[in-house]
Amino acid sequence: xxxKIIEAVLKAVDxxxxxxxxxxxxxxxxxxxxxxxxVAFQVAKDIGKSPPETAEAVIAKLDLGDAGSxxxxxxxxxxxxxxxxxxxxxxxxxxxxxxxxHKLALVEFGDANPFKDMHIxxxxxxxxxxxxxxxxxxxxxxxxxxxxxxxxxxxVAKWIYGVGSEIDFDPTKFTEALSSGGDDPLGYFxxxxxxxxxxxxxxxxKIKEIxxxxxxxxxxxxxxxxxxxxxxxxxxxxxxxxxxxxxxxxRYLESETASIGKKLVEENIGKVFEKSQGAVIxxxxxxxxxxxxxxxxxxxxxxxxxxxxxxVAKDKDYPNAQKSIIITANEQSDYFAVMLAALSKxxxxxxxxxxxxxxxxxxxxxxxxSSREGNVYTAQTLIDEVKKxxxxxxxxSPAKHDIYISALRYELMKHxxxxxxxxxxxxxxSLEGNSGPYILYAHARARSILKKSDxxxxxxxxxxxxERRLAIAICGFRQAADEAFEGLKPHTICNYLFGLAxxxxxxxxxxxxxxxxxxxxxxxxxxxxxEILKTGLGALNIPxxxxx
RNA sequence: GCGCCCGUAGUUCAGGGGAUAGAACGUCGGCUUGCGGAGCCGAAGGUCGCAGGUUCGAUUCCUGCCGGGCGUACCA
Numbered sequence: 001x002x003x004k005i006i007e008a009v010l011k012a013v014d015x016x017x018x019x020x021x022x023x024x025x026x027x028x029x030x031x032x033x034x035x036x037x038x039v040a041f042q043v044a045k046d047i048g049k050s051p052p053e054t055a056e057a058v059i060a061k062l063d064l065g066d067a068g069s070x071x072x073x074x075x076x077x078x079x080x081x082x083x084x085x086x087x088x089x090x091x092x093x094x095x096x097x098x099x100x101x102h103k104l105a106l107v108e109f110g111d112a113n114p115f116k117d118m119h120i121x122x123x124x125x126x127x128x129x130x131x132x133x134x135x136x137x138x139x140x141x142x143x144x145x146x147x148x149x150x151x152x153x154x155x156v157a158k159w160i161y162g163v164g165s166e167i168d169f170d171p172t173k174f175t176e177a178l179s180s181g182g183d184d185p186l187g188y189f190x191x192x193x194x195x196x197x198x199x200x201x202x203x204x205x206k207i208k209e210i211x212x213x214x215x216x217x218x219x220x221x222x223x224x225x226x227x228x229x230x231x232x233x234x235x236x237x238x239x240x241x242x243x244x245x246x247x248x249x250x251r252y253l254e255s256e257t258a259s260i261g262k263k264l265v266e267e268n269i270g271k272v273f274e275k276s277q278g279a280v281i282x283x284x285x286x287x288x289x290x291x292x293x294x295x296x297x298x299x300x301x302x303x304x305x306x307x308x309x310x311x312v313a314k315d316k317d318y319p320n321a322q323k324s325i326i327i328t329a330n331e332q333s334d335y336f337a338v339m340l341a342a343l344s345k346x347x348x349x350x351x352x353x354x355x356x357x358x359x360x361x362x363x364x365x366x367x368x369x370s371s372r373e374g375n376v377y378t379a380q381t382l383i384d385e386v387k388k389x390x391x392x393x394x395x396x397s398p399a400k401h402d403i404y405i406s407a408l409r410y411e412l413m414k415h416x417x418x419x420x421x422x423x424x425x426x427x428x429x430s431l432e433g434n435s436g437p438y439i440l441y442a443h444a445r446a447r448s449i450l451k452k453s454d455x456x457x458x459x460x461x462x463x464x465x466x467e468r469r470l471a472i473a474i475c476g477f478r479q480a481a482d483e484a485f486e487g488l489k490p491h492t493i494c495n496y497l498f499g500l501a502x503x504x505x506x507x508x509x510x511x512x513x514x515x516x517x518x519x520x521x522x523x524x525x526x527x528x529x530x531e532i533l534k535t536g537l538g539a540l541n542i543p544x545x546x547x548x
Numbered sequence: 549g550c551g552c553c554c555g556u557a558g559u560u561c562a563g564g565g566g567a568u569a570g571a572a573c574g575u576c577g578g579c580u581u582g583c584g585g586a587g588c589c590g591a592a593g594g595u596c597g598c599a600g601g602u603u604c605g606a607u608u609c610c611u612g613c614c615g616g617g618c619g620u621a622c623c624a
Contacts, residue, residue, distance in 0.1 A: 029567070038567095154624085155624070360553090422559095432572080
């Protein structure tokens, strides 16, 4: 509908002044109209008239058909949708264009490294990734959720050193050693190795030696400890993914992509890469980037090389993806710019569809959780805390699971990606304010009203002012969703839903539904409202139970 | 040093050339014998970091500065 209006306005501008331009339609202050455009300001100067005169002239030529009417105020052209146009809009308010039909999108996220903790940053990353995946699915894409893990590299050697020095590198003592690492053996032994690495040269060289054995796989004891540690790690990761309801299509490992990438880099030395000080590097300065090492002077591939191999591996498994999104913390943004620059010279078609999406740093609001000083909070700890808080606040709810999942997911997606965010557990589970449970409650309440009535929702071509206001708000979904999808900004959906719920509560406060003369049309509004809440939450993979 | 991101109410955050800069939390004051009050209405609270520039119009774009985060050759 808005497309048709924009078209009509542009035609009127062209007819009046022979000017071709571009405009957007914004939601107007309700006292002025439903939508507004400032096109008169844009063209007024060129045609030598004041904005109000220009707007009047445009309106004189404007043919909106039965879509609505327009009037000028202070240079703005305010458009009011006709009731019939609004009614038909309302009927298709939940529909999103299936522009991804028969198209494939790859989304990579949740790349926690085995042998290390899955901390709250990984949790954030995982939820954002699954949300972006859901958004693409809502627009009809077939989405493959992929994870990628650094199962080789110095951090692994540090961990093996940490545990190995305790059990004298005897794999049979591994299980016993795990229990001595407390409730978080992975983090515990990694921290030990890390400490030794920085504090002792002897340990550092031993760790580097272990690292070589890991790549070469030529030491049976190290191989076995490695296998056990990796198994333990992924068991933990899978437990968390299952808790969150995240379903991956495929897990990739750096140990698999390393050789593919290394071959690719070696083939392109002198073309894309240069040798320097014994290492193989990519010089990005000419493109405004920086230089990065792809193969070390010890002849080991770095993360960048493995990522090149990963791009190829993904393409082999899922050829012709229209979009490949990589989601990481934004500390890796510059890194990805270099990696993608190198990729664009080797596999331009792959680089073209690849987008890196960076998110900010997640911290927790100071509270009881900060008692574990010096520790990074693990994903599991935060999940447990939120779950526990939900059980206390909603002891009788039949939907506790959905509530705590929604609390987590909503809280992490309601902020614009890229900025650092502070997670407040109490706020995340509260029914007051901009929270997941608030939206869930709004949805459950609407469903309950619909269930209670014995009449059927029925559209009508005439709205009372309060009804049309709600209807307009409901029809805003499409725009919010498009913005979220096109700009990879899930938070626009959260903010929209929160605003919509506020509109509804305000409406519901003074407009009786059941038993009113206008029950059918109001039920229609409520049903559309409930569907929008469910669809919007669903697009971000947030559950919306019927009761809570 | 250089590069990228960020500075909006007491706090957490939206907005991102255009009509009076918004919301939530917190504070204060009202409403409620009704469909889920877990709500609604209202008040107080802002030099949109500072200074220039572009523009009919700048919180928004540009430049500089101040403050913060991240990155910046062999970690990921």
